[in-house]
């Protein structure tokens with residue numbers, strides 16, 4: 001298996017999950033998401049969007065982090081890191097597996113664009129404020145869900161590697177967790193997992 005990876009990116013999710021599953025993988029590492037090697041024709045042939053992560057497994061190539069997580073658990077999980085399809089937890093698992101990319105990352109990306117990526121003269125305070133407000137609102141739903149829970153669905157699952165990672169990145173990018181105590185505790189909890197620490201050190 002080969003993982004196209006850059007530090008501090010969504011590719012950490014995939015490395016984290018591979019580590020949790022104890023799977024061997026080869027790393028194609030970019031220095032950062034600004035690495036010019038990500039913009040080459042050679043890499044665009046791998047991922048036309050020139051983004052990470054990409055997972056290759058034999059003839060399989062997947063370029064969406066949540067789809068990669070779903071694939072890895074279905075093919076290599078052997079009953080681990082996801083509830084059984086027949087379990088009442090399964091739809092809950094799907095909901096939280098997809099929530100990170102579906103609900104959190106949009107407003108977070110907009111916020112990062114308006115506060116970090118654009119040159120100061122092109123930034124809009126109003127857009128930044130609106131993105132932050134929306135990001136906080138969708139994080140409140142996770143905070144509410146996390147009351148009296150350790151992980152998103154029962155024991156640790158692949159959903160934590162996606163939505164947990166999105167929550168962790170939201171905090172790092174400036175979302176205010178002061179009013180989100182359950183979420184704050186959850187993010188602290190997942191950051192103690194050795195498989196995540198290992199992925200963040202790549």
Ligand SMILES: N[C@@H](CCC(=O)N[C@@H](CS)C(=O)NCC(=O)O)C(=O)O
Pocket residue numbers: 008009010011033050051052053063064065066101
């Ligand atoms: N929906 C995709 C998004 C992938 C994505 O946007 N990756 C970012 C890193 S977190 C990237 O490669 N950005 C490079 C760029 O925008 O040029 C996924 O979940 O994998």
